Amino acid sequence: MTEFNLYEATGLTSQELAEVFQYNPRAYMAVRGAVAEKHLEKVLENLMQRGDIDDYRSALGDMEKDFYLQVQGKPITLECKNVEVIKTSNNKSSQLGYVEYLAEQGHLSSLLIENILREIGPLKNSLQNLSSSNLKNFFKRLPQKYRESGLVKYQYSASKVPHPKLGQLPDNDFINQFSQSPMTIDFQRTRNSTNEDGDTRRNRYYQVGEIDIVAACLFARTMEWKFLYAEAKNFEKHAQYSDRYSNRLRIEPGFWTSDLVELIST
DNA sequence: CAGTCCTCAGGAGCCCGGTA
DNA sequence: TACCGGGCTCCTGAGGACTG
Numbered sequence A: 001m002t003e004f005n006l007y008e009a010t011g012l013t014s015q016e017l018a019e020v021f022q023y024n025p026r027a028y029m030a031v032r033g034a035v036a037e038k039h040l041e042k043v044l045e046n047l048m049q050r051g052d053i054d055d056y057r058s059a060l061g062d063m064e065k066d067f068y069l070q071v072q073g074k075p076i077t078l079e080c081k082n083v084e085v086i087k088t089s090n091n092k093s094s095q096l097g098y099v100e101y102l103a104e105q106g107h108l109s110s111l112l113i114e115n116i117l118r119e120i121g122p123l124k125n126s127l128q129n130l131s132s133s134n135l136k137n138f139f140k141r142l143p144q145k146y147r148e149s150g151l152v153k154y155q156y157s158a159s160k161v162p163h164p165k166l167g168q169l170p171d172n173d174f175i176n177q178f179s180q181s182p183m184t185i186d187f188q189r190t191r192n193s194t195n196e197d198g199d200t201r202r203n204r205y206y207q208v209g210e211i212d213i214v215a216a217c218l219f220a221r222t223m224e225w226k227f228l229y230a231e232a233k234n235f236e237k238h239a240q241y242s243d244r245y246s247n248r249l250r251i252e253p254g255f256w257t258s259d260l261v262e263l264i265s266t
Numbered sequence B: 001c002a003g004t005c006c007t008c009a010g011g012a013g014c015c016c017g018g019t020a
Numbered sequence C: 001t002a003c004c005g006g007g008c009t010c011c012t013g014a015g016g017a018c019t020g
Helices: A008-010 A014-023 A025-050 A092-104 A110-119 A134-141 A150-158 A170-175 A260-264
Strands: A055-060 A067-071 A074-082 A183-185 A213-215 A227-232 A248-250
Touching: A025 A055, A025 A067, A025 A074, A025 A227, A025 A260, A067 A092, A074 A183, A092 A110, A092 A134, A092 A150, A134 A170, A213 A260, A227 A260
Parallel strands: A074 A213
Antiparallel strands: A055 A067, A067 A074, A183 A248, A213 A227
């Protein structure tokens, strides 16, 4: 392995790089996908050392799955996905809960809150009394690092989970902790390819059979780089395209497990 | 009718490689 | 060689459907 020096690569100190990620959520987001894959690779390396898998390799190029495993002569494809950030803007109580958390943690001063309240119209006595459209306006005026996905939202999410450490509870009980706001995965490619004759929309969805196992990285909801695994054959199919999986993937008690070995050895 | 839930389409920022 | 389509990552926002 060649030495890769962060300072050489970026000309920034680790503190300065931290600032880049803090104030540029999109840059952090792009990195996080690769970081999750690295953590998954460490899991696989460990399993190989223990002899639970014979071999693995990561993707070599576009359109490849993230990892290819060999288990007792059987090839298995493994796709790594980050779970989505908690929804903080889908209803009033979730918005309020998040804003209150920001205030409690000292991210938003009461002065800042008052100023935003003043900006969005006639002064209301409190956040709680805002209509949902005014609350939406309030959100739009928050600094980007709070409004968008990032460490603060992940911390908020983890703070709402009584037992955020995977393994402390049976997997189904662990998953049930999120029943108020289930963990989800955006299970689709990012863009359509346009060179398809006819329906180009379909290309965005994963084809049934192209992935054996999905590893869901929980970091965005628990602050841990840990994974839940499931066999893709259990996933819902797309309503319109029977040869594709639905892009809405929800982690619910049932076929998700923290034990990858159990999945691949069956 | 306000509030909620959910899906769809596409964006930001990164990169590579085929083609004009 | 420059351009641009499209690959990757995850996320947002609009808007339709539903609910109380």
